[in-house]
Amino acid sequence: MSDFDVIVTGAGPAGLAAACLLALDGRRVALVARTPGDQSDPRTVALMQPSIRLLMHLGLWPGQLKAETQPLRKLRLVDDTGSLFKAPTITFDPAELGEDAFGWNFPLGLLIPALSQRAAELGVQMTGADAATAQSSSDGVSVTTAAGQRIEAQVALAADGRNSLLRDAAGIRTNRWSYDQSALVTSFDHTGTHDGISTEYHKGAGPFTTVPMPGDRSSLVWMERPARAAELMALSDQELGAEIQIGTHGELGRISNLGPRRLFPMQGLVARDFAKNRIILIGEAAHVVPPIGAQGLNMSLRDAAQAADLMEGEADPGNADILNRYDALRRRDVQPRQQVIDMMNRSLLSGFLALETGRAAGMALLAQFGPLRRAVMTYGLAPSGGLPRVMRAPAPEPPVLLA
Template sequence: MSNAPDSDVLIVGGGLSGLPLALACAQGGLSVTVIDALDPATVTDAAFDGRVSAIALASCRMLDSLGVTAHLEGQMQPINDIMVSDGRVREGASPLFLHFDHKEIGAEPLGNLIENRHVRIAMQKAVEAEPLIRLIAPRFVKHVEYGARVTATLDNGEEVTARLCFAADGRNSPTREAAGIRTVGWDYGQTGIVCTVEHELPHEGVAQEYFLPGGPFAILPMVGNRSSLVWTEKTADAKAILALGDEAFADEMRARFGDYLGACAPTGPRWSYPLTLQLARDYVRPRLALIGDAAHGIHPIAGQGLNLGLRDVAAAAEVVVDAARLGLDIGALDVLERYQRWRRFDNVALSLLMDGLNRLFSNDIGPVRLARDLGLGIVQQIGPARRFFMRHAGGVVGDLPRLLKDETV
């Protein structure tokens, strides 16, 4: 009887980090088993998740290399410009603002806005076409043992073995908790309201980040004359807004949205999400590594959450594939620590930067408002600084894994 594991890599969680990691590992010649607690049909239903993701330029290149964008025809809205401004409800925006124009750094857009459910559908189709990937869903992982290999016991009693386990099972990761990896973080006392708005005029691919005292009010362009709102309020205020009837809710939305896109109205359901910061103290254990939200959950103020997860995916796949090509044990701690060194500083630094920006802008203190408005105006006048921020937002600066440089793993 063979002692070979069922696959090289086991991924617990088949979401927006788990599936691209499976594709990247398979592209590098590794066999992969993905176990997800949710039915694939559930997570792609329109009622499951109303959010859109701002997928940065480097992340788009990676998804293209993994064969995902081939299934996204007609669903990708280019981000041509980003407008950042500060203001108050019903008083309008400050005359000082920051404008990011993609033409300053090249012909390609800064990224693309894509509905999360369409990203999931495309990833599932790419996974179905990959013979080295086995997807088991819906199934729960009841227990994982780490020794000479990984052994995961599922809720139906089935055992799955691998050389390495990746936890991609979200902020409340049971896999991380069972491994004894602790987290640090805090609750912002804010809630993100998400809904879709239909408007009369075209948005021209311009994303708006409008800072209000209760939190950022992001207007994200979608395909067609639609935009997605990520509307942050203090939690008590958000509960009151969510409890409003349709017309009263629309009036509150319009008071912040303005009329620059003509007549507008929310359409479809509303969603809400508590906003917290959460960082894992460690990313790795022998035969275990955390990726995506299992490793870090940040404020959505600049839409970088998914991009951080995709950077984890690109780095983790490169580390593991390179180790396998050298004949090394891909689950050994010294191999996985290279991934941890590569990703932890970037994740922590960006998480704390987003935390600082939220604290700076989510208040109505007069001197602070004046200082931040002046800061926006000054950066607007300094071309090199503005272009650096655009490249950083596009994910094309720093020590990039091959997948983020439009190369294969």
């Protein structure tokens, strides 16, 4: 009944990656999304090693992407809350795991066009218009675009964001919540060197995170109370640069040449089903987390890779067994991470002494106990239940036995 094997709605990194992976597997894929317009999004994304291996599988790494991105040599957590019980600074070093870097920091304005071009090269059919309506039935999914084009497929991957039209068409409900925070996102030059270190300063209103970019430049995600965030947005570049310099305690030197800035309200979301009625949720259609620990997009790319894994070689890529297995596998990865991120964020916002003391004690244990620190780093990179095939590290070469 279908024009295509798979419909993907949404042209963010997760939707584009899913479309590329499925096209590589020989699927007929339609990408339902408007043509990207404004490329001034100031956000960057830290892609960890498993996500880098996905890009390698797509033929996008190392190449030009690696030349224009910055390796993350270390991750540092700094207690800057002013709490009575101050936690020690923790430095996570990938050398403890036998790696040179945890991953690389990508501007979204670089990553999305690269994935979009690769999708076109692989034969993904792009509608150039968002979905306007969608329906699912026992044997397929139909989508009508805003331009009036009707497309049918055996299964649809909903990568159309936290207000997903496809999720509603599947009859999937969500749990949503908001935080008393907004995130100010920008980038800046600095006279000091970042040494490839990303630093997450834990402050009373949430994390203030600097992430290295090529040269003496860094990106910033500054989570603040909404009223204070609005005040910061209204400052001149010079005034905001001075505030950033204070926030970093001068560790990056003098701040200048600020990039575009945007403000994002902080929210959380989790779908009650990750797949239902021939519709599979990936990315923010399934889960939304605050930008803590570089988990958001890495989880979303695991969604895309897991869906492609389960569909590989299947005559009906939308059958009930695939949907049930996808739901179980992704829930096992996403929900524990979401709970940890939520607990960490709320502990900063609460002002309760017991929570602050518990967080400080936990960080002290991480700083002092190497095996626990390495376990946390390993879990931060990949789920304990294993990775989708294209994200796994290659098996080591067997030893050569000499006669």
